[in-house]
Amino acid sequence: MTQPQTQATRPTVTYTQGDIVLVRDAERFWLGKNGHTFVGRVERSWPHADTRKVLYDLTELSGNRTRAGIDPDYMRLLPPADAMHDIDTAPLSEPDTGALTPAAVAWLRQHLAQDTAALPAQR
Template sequence: MSTAPQIRRAAPAIRYQVGDYVLYRDPDRYWAGLADHTQPYRVDFVGTPVGRAPFYGLVPLTAGGRRMSTEHSDYMRLLPAADAMADIDLAPLNDPDPAGMTPAAVAWSRQHTAQLPAGGSAVRPELPGPR
């Protein structure tokens, strides 16, 4: 009994917006087998020429990265805020030992505890649930 081969579906086309954080994979470097082919960027420009695919201006988030523009949105992936904030959203803020929390969760907790009114509760505030 044979099984049909699995067909890989391409990621859906996404129109990125100014301010989005993305991973961009340089297809020339990737297919040539060169290092440093995938880097994080912030979209700072979106061009929409008539009758053509949009192109994007990208600003590197890493030191030494180069500013660039590309029409290769197939080689871009959105970096969701939920992924960046997961360590804080899932942190056990009621843990009596701060070593059990990530540095980001400790910073969030300290910031919000410092905002308590005089004579306010010393209980750490809970984060809102995932959306």
């Protein structure tokens, strides 16, 4: 007896200019080729002339390369909260900076350097 197939449904997402997304090149993925997934920034959206499906033009962040006509079915939004999670949850009360991720340390160094420049000179 065959089992009925279930299909996962995902909500329709509309991406806006500047959104950071994870993109999978489906053809490269299914052929087992490298470089099938990348992070991009949405530059614009436009309707396909024949199908009227909305497609996206992106800038690939790792190589600053433009990718045109990306199908949103193969895109996922990378929320800022996820990107900043390590900084938001960094154990700042611990003296061991090794417990912080490199991104959190870099962010803290950058902001501490900016803040100390604004402090008045010590007497």
